[in-house]
Amino acid sequence: MQRYYELQDEDPETFLYEENGQKHSILFMPTLTVEDLQHKRKIYEKIARESFGFLGRTPDFIDTGVAIIEYYADVLGKDDRTDYAKNARDWAKRVKDEDLFISHAIQNPQVDRQKGLAQLLEEGQEFAAVWIKEKRDDGIIVRGAKQVNTLAPLADELLVFNLPGLNAIDEQFALAFSLPLATDGVKMVCRKPTMKKDFSLKDYPLSGAFDEMDAFIILDDVFVPNENLFVCGSVEKSNAFFPGSGFFVHTAHQDEVRGFVKLEFVTGLAVRLAEKLGLAGFMRVQEMLGNLTVNLEMIKSSIIASEVTAHLENGVMTPNMQVLLAVRASLTKYYDEALRVIAELSSGSVMGIPDFSEFDNKEISDILKKSMTSPLIDAEDRSLLLNLAWDITGESFGQRQRTYEFLHGGNPMWIKNMHWLTEDLSQANQMLDKVLNNAKAEQ
Numbered sequence: 001m002q003r004y005y006e007l008q009d010e011d012p013e014t015f016l017y018e019e020n021g022q023k024h025s026i027l028f029m030p031t032l033t034v035e036d037l038q039h040k041r042k043i044y045e046k047i048a049r050e051s052f053g054f055l056g057r058t059p060d061f062i063d064t065g066v067a068i069i070e071y072y073a074d075v076l077g078k079d080d081r082t083d084y085a086k087n088a089r090d091w092a093k094r095v096k097d098e099d100l101f102i103s104h105a106i107q108n109p110q111v112d113r114q115k116g117l118a119q120l121l122e123e124g125q126e127f128a129a130v131w132i133k134e135k136r137d138d139g140i141i142v143r144g145a146k147q148v149n150t151l152a153p154l155a156d157e158l159l160v161f162n163l164p165g166l167n168a169i170d171e172q173f174a175l176a177f178s179l180p181l182a183t184d185g186v187k188m189v190c191r192k193p194t195m196k197k198d199f200s201l202k203d204y205p206l207s208g209a210f211d212e213m214d215a216f217i218i219l220d221d222v223f224v225p226n227e228n229l230f231v232c233g234s235v236e237k238s239n240a241f242f243p244g245s246g247f248f249v250h251t252a253h254q255d256e257v258r259g260f261v262k263l264e265f266v267t268g269l270a271v272r273l274a275e276k277l278g279l280a281g282f283m284r285v286q287e288m289l290g291n292l293t294v295n296l297e298m299i300k301s302s303i304i305a306s307e308v309t310a311h312l313e314n315g316v317m318t319p320n321m322q323v324l325l326a327v328r329a330s331l332t333k334y335y336d337e338a339l340r341v342i343a344e345l346s347s348g349s350v351m352g353i354p355d356f357s358e359f360d361n362k363e364i365s366d367i368l369k370k371s372m373t374s375p376l377i378d379a380e381d382r383s384l385l386l387n388l389a390w391d392i393t394g395e396s397f398g399q400r401q402r403t404y405e406f407l408h409g410g411n412p413m414w415i416k417n418m419h420w421l422t423e424d425l426s427q428a429n430q431m432l433d434k435v436l437n438n439a440k441a442e443q
Contacts, residue, residue, distance in 0.1 A: 161175070
C-alpha cells in the first residue's frame with residue numbers, strides 16, 4: 001500500500017497534477033476529455049502492476065469517484081437536517097487535499113436474503129444492515145454491520161452506502177456517510193490471513209508477500225455528525241447514490257483496468273509453464289494458450305472501446321458503462337479459465353515440490369537438483385515457478401482471489417441479465433423488420 005504514495009514522490013510528473021496552485025494525486029483529476037480517460041487508464045495500470053493486479057481495492061478505486069463527485073453532488077440535494085450536496089463536495093475536497101485512503105462498505109451481512117431489512121430489524125436482527133437508531137439535532141446514531149470490507153484495516157476513512165434495492169419501507173436503512181475508522185463504536189474484525197509467515201517467499205511467492213485483508217465492520221451505536229451525511233432517510237436518494245454520484249461507472253473503469261493486469265499476469269504464467277515444462281509443442285496446449293491470449297486482447301480492446309465511445313455527463317467524460325459491464329461479465333470467466341489451464345499444466349508436478357529449504361540440505365540437495373532439472377529449466381527455478389502456480393490455484397490466497405474476481409463486481413448472472421435488457425439493438429431491429437417486411441410484401 002505504501003507504494004501507492006511512494007509513486008507520487010518517485011515520479012511526480014506522472015502521478016501528480018496541479019489545481020489552483022496545489023499539487024494533488026492524479027487520481028483526483030476529473031476526466032473532462034477522452035484523453036483524460038486514456039491518461040487515467042495508464043495510471044491505473046501502473047498502480048495495478050505494483051501488485052500484479054492482485055490488490056483490488058487500492059486507494060485509486062474510490063479516488064476515481066472522489067474526483068468527479070463535485071459534478072454530480074446536486075443529485076443528493078438538501079433538507080432541514082443538512083445540505084448533502086455540500087457535504088459531499090466538502091468531503092471530496094478534504095480527501096483530495098489530504099490524499100486520504102477511503103475504503104467503502106456496501107455489502108450487508110447474509111442473515112436471511114428471503115426477508116427484507118425492515119422485517120429482519122423487527123425480528124431483532126440489529127446487525128443485518130446499518131440503520132438509523134436515533135436522530136439528533138447535530139447528527140444521527142447508527143447501528144449495524146457491513147461485510148467484506150476489503151483493505152479497510154489500512155484505510156483512513158470508511159464510505160458507507162447501499163447498493164440500489166431498498167424498498168419504500170426501508171427509510172431507516174437509507175444512508176450514505178463517511179466515517180473515520182478511529183471513530184468510537186467502530187469495530188473491525190479481520191478474516192484469517194492467507195500469508196505464510198513461517199515459510200520463504202520461494203515457497204509462497206505471492207501469499208508470502210502480501211494479503212489483501214477483508215474485514216467485517218460493526219457499527220455499535222456510532223455517532224455520525226450531520227456534515228458527514230450524504231443521504232439520510234431517503235430511499236430514493238439511497239438507491240440513486242452509487243449510480244447517480246458517478247461512482248459506479250468511474251470505479252468500474254479503474255476496476256476493469258486492474259482486472260486486465262491480473263489477467264495478463266495469469267496468462268503469462270500459463271504460457272511460461274507450458275514453455276518450461278515442455279508442453280508448448282502439443283496442439284491442444286497451443287489452443288488452450290491461444291484462448292487465453294485471445295481473451296486478454298478482448299478485455300484490453302474493450303476497455304479502450306469504453307473510452308473511445310465515452311460521452312459527456314454533467315460535464316464529465318464518462319466511459320461507456322455498457323462496454324464496461326461486458327468486460328466485468330467476461331473477466332470472471334476468463335480469469336477462471338486461466339486458472340484451470342495453470343492447474344492442468346502444473347498438475348502432478350506441483351505436488352512434488354519440496355520445501356525450498358531442502359535445496360540447502362547437504363544430504364539431498366545435489367540429487368534433488370539433478371532429479372528436478374531439465375534442459376528447459378533448472379531445479380530451483382522450476383520449483384519457484386510451480387510454487388507460484390500453486391499459490392494462485394491451490395492456496396487460500398489464490399482461492400480468495402478467485403472468489404473475489406467472481407463476485408466483487410456483482411453476480412455475473414445478474415450483470416448479464418441486466419446487460420441484454422439495456423443493450424441498444426435498434427439497428428438490429430431495423431434490419432430484422434426490413435427482412436420480415438420484405439417477405440410479407442411478397443405477392
